[in-house]
Amino acid sequence: MADFQQFVADVGTRLSAMSKGELFVVGDGLDRDSLWLTFLESFPAGTNLRFRERSEYDCSTCRGFVKNFGNVVEIQDGHVRTLWSGVSAFDPVFSVVAAAMDEFVGTLPLSGIFRSTEAQYGTKTTRTLRDGQVEVWHHLHGRVADRHRTTDVGPARGAFDAAVQVFQRGLAELTPHALDTVVDLIDDNALYRGEEHRRAVTEFRSLRNQWAQAADGRVFVFANAMNPAARFRNTVIGTLVQDLSEGVDLEQAVRSFETKVAPQNYQRPTALITPAMVKAAMKTIGELGLEESLQRRFARLSDVSVNNVLWVDNDTRSRMKDGIEGLLMQAATTRPSGAGGRDAKPEEVPVVAFMKDILPGAASIDLWVGNSHEPHFVSLTTGRNPAAPPLFTWDNDFAWSYGGNVTDSIREKVKRAGGNVTGKLRVSLSWFNHDDLDLHVYEPDGTHIWYQDKRHKLDVDMNASSPLSDEPVENVTWAGKIADGEYRIEVNQFRKRDSSRGGFVIETESAGKVEHYSYERAVAQKETVEVGRMTVAGEVITAFRPGKDMRSGSAGKDLWGITTEQFVPVSTIMYSPNYFDDNEVGNRHYFFMLKDCVNDQPTRGIYNEFLRRDLQPHRKVFEVLGDRTKCEPTSDQLSGLGFSSTVRNSVVAKVTMNGGRRRLISIQF
Template sequence: MTSHINNTYDNSNDQYPHFSEAIKNVFSNFGSKPLFTTGVEDLFEVFLNNLPQEARQHYTCSCCRHFVSRFGGLVSISEDGEISSVLWDEDRTPTFFVESVKAMKGIVLNSKVTGVFFSSERTLGQPNSGGWNHMSVSLPEEKVYRSRLKTAGQEMAEKKEDFRILNAGLGEFPLDIVNQAVTLLESESLYRSDICIGIAKFLQGLHSKHRDTQNSLTRDNITWLAVATAPSGFCHIKSSMIGTLLDDISEGYSVDVISRRFAEKMNPSNYMRSQSSPSQGNIQQAEKIVEKLGIAKSLKRRYARFDEIPQFIWKEKETVKEAVKKVGGVFSGITPKEKLTTPNNVMNLPSTVMTFDKFRRTVIPTAESIEVMVDKPNRLMALVTASDTDAPNILQWDNTFSWYYHGGIDGEIKRRVESAGGKYEGNEIRCSLIWEGYTDLDLHCITPRGEHIFYGQKQSNCSGWLDVDANGGRATTQYPVENIRWSEGSAVNGHYHFYVHNYCERGDGTTPYKVELEINGEVFVFNGLASGTGYKLDVFKFDYKRGQRPNIVNVNQYSSDGSWNVPVNGFVKVKGVTDSPNHWGEVKVAHSGHHIFFLLDECKDLSQGKGRGFFNEMLKSDLREIRKTLEAYTANAPIDEIESASACGVGYSKDSDWNLFVKVTSNNSTRLIKIDRWD
């Protein structure tokens, strides 16, 4: 530090180099913690005014003035809301500067926190200039703010808004309401509760800390610390799913009503899904953000392979075939019969019921082979990863793997039908057509009585009804669906004939589509490609007799129960058991749920999982503002490399009942175990 005003002052006894190092040492104790700004002003004048009169002119340099004015008020916040100066500590300061440091520290500790601090520069201050050293500190590398989308200042502004929104939410939903929400979420009575339990407990903990202090500044400090450390989205209570739950509890709804409303909103086909197409402005903004982040290649997804999974709870032991010694005789080319790896005298033990937690602790460690009963097709799942392994990761966790469940595919049709006012559930016969874009595809049915149900005659005398018709006459939606149905007990016996007609092609000449036929709860799917205006193709023909399974005539159709290449209602060999990818590695992303996947032999999704490459709820916070466009993108993007998919199976989450039957062989005995729940 120097001044050009008073060059006659002798500062050889001030120990300024030690003072400068003391500042760095004090700061190093807080560097890894969140830092906060305060409302202090004129702090450098306090520094000068507490120096000896004769020395003040010597310490008036602009570099140090800038450092103290800009960073001198930085603080850290403890769990109980107490603030600490991250620069000023009189106990480590040379005697000459003690009074100045004490005075600055006192003002800082009595100030109000105003925001979370971020810097895109690692060095705070200017260490030296003109041959003189000045006050400065350095952030740890991991604390330097780096984003291609926002400046450090913009991030600080967003945190201030988070603080405002979080405070408003805390005021609207008192602790007793939050406690009820936590109780409900922990009771396992709410579908996919694991997604919301993290934010509910976050709010509960905040309320409890606020209750334990009467000081308003301390309460604000506790909230600022929460804002700085909370996962993305946790501060936006009203606009998140937890806000809906808290609203319902505040309104006094019954548990049954709350559970039903919660399940509807948390359904994978609805949760964080856009209800309308992105505008042209949204798409252009998304293009800019994708370019800035360099993630164009990251959006392309493919099916994961079993050998890519980095960690397992249990993995099938690989059988190594013994090398056969060639004898060079006439029969040297014949491979001898392999020895049986499983003894014939395996003992069947009585079946038992246990939780997965107990199964993991007591059964898995000695298991030689595991089989699971595949009796719930909606539990079928697939792991997906980035096609380009060198592309930046777009997910919240430290790997590129995501997952989807079989039920989520058909859930998109359900979402669209119900959003358009149609009836998806509770029908005897239902046939739904789905496609993307403004093309006008039409679904037709010739009924057993010869009536024709289509856009020109939406209801028939035999109770059939086209209750949803899309893009007829003009382009109205990029996410169309059509739905013909018969309510329970209303379908007549006889021959049904469904076909698809491309009335007006408004795309690039061809339009992929999917038709879902449900008969008494059993679902069949047809995938087709409409080749242009005038295209017409039969998709389902069958003779219906109530109470009997129809024999559907169409070589391209398949039952959704069998579309994963594994037998339903039978035991299938397990290759490995693993946690969901958000729980791999050292850093867990618990608020995204916890699932256990039993990866099965030869299991794969033959439908190629179009639209399931990633979900908005899994993406990094940088991508939230363009999620509508990303959803439209992934809805049209099939997942690549289905032929190599070997990381598929069945999945169970922590918040739902399992009722999974498992057959385990170990120590020459086989046990049939029913896993009823997580723990």
């Protein structure tokens, strides 16, 4: 015979045991009446005598308990267990009822955490008077544990739901490789205050590994959503892992992290590669037999075949790899020539036409090397072991290295940053690190143009916040009426972040004339540098008085053994190595190798953008490798000026043709 009182006791015992841990509910949007109907309809036929005969099983007290506790579950060892699991297993009636409820509730999906404002659902007993006798009725009942009670259910459930979402996104989006990389950075002391974040990273990594092996990922998420490590994705160290997981470059991702947590003058002590990255790269290098290919040096004239040069002067010919014999294979033609000097107006000739129509008939070439060409100084490099396999996407071991910061002009950088370069008058600031320099211009009437009033004339303000650039610019342009008078220009160091590549360049443009003024020392924190005072008349700059320590772009200076702002003899003209022989890989560069031009600084022989495809996965290691294995300076190197075919630029050449006539040509790139 069924023992309802024992069933009540079994359910109470089960609920009490479950309440020692976290409780959850299943069935999002569940109609609670379905729980009650399932309970009533699960009784075997004839065992639930309704109406006046026996109403103990279907009273309102039991209904309240079933509707509020019936879909409560616990999570044990990665599995969901209902309130009804194993209750009254040996009772012929209530074992059937419990099994039916367990099956129904067990099919419902997890929906949230269990919280209630009530202290109890159901009443242990009630009494009625029947035929003069007091009759005692037993009911399903249970107490809500203190840990599951709250005065505000909605926010408590909402907070848990939010935790589940954060945890789920972190598990799905944060990759094992990114987590391992951050742990390696911490191990190598390459992350600012990284040791403080070690526990958070390793605990989340452990949770993610467990989640990947769990039988039911959602059950695992619910069981661990209240773990502090589950919120890892929303922490500052979590943003670093997120960036790396999304494919952000390691250097950029760490820089973004350090912007959030590091003081402004913090400088990272070690390179951003991990032991795992080095091990993987070295494995690939060994498999491809590239160990000897990593040894680089400056290229010499004797390394280069004359078949790979476009022009060579007579003094240089005998030193080329294939000598005079190779030169005899090249056709030579002459063209009519004119005369001219530096002050004469040069004829503008596109570079392709210059190479085709003028170069073959040239006896000598002198190039005007201005201060503005400093970013274009370039050196040709090669491997120390000619028989070693090539590292690059072309089939020779030559590469090149620019000595300047970029090949783009300041004007092009401003344009790329969204600044206006088409106004009547322009003043632009360019610098080369992550500092936050600010351009200030004071107009004749005292109007102050600066970052706090950039609605009109100041249209580019970089490095004030992330993302930071190492090619930043600021720009002031006057498009409307320009007042006559004296304009004062200053540069202020608002936030110093870097200790390398200090200084800045100011570029002015007026009536088509571009001038440069440079400051070659680092600008200290909060220091203000007076750039100079420019006089404007008729909306044109008529004079510029540079401030103290400012250097005018028109003054020559010594660079790589030559003096700028004058003509320098050209020894050899060639394409970049990616266009040697039958190669046509990427953008073409035009190299004008200058006599006596010697790069006196160690130079990179390996650049990531040159690497062959099977080395691309190890770009970060090769970036560090290129910096650590630079080519040492030599006197017999090939260095000069280089120009990209994809960047608009020009250079003036004084060409002496075969026959002695001269032409002054502005070569247009």
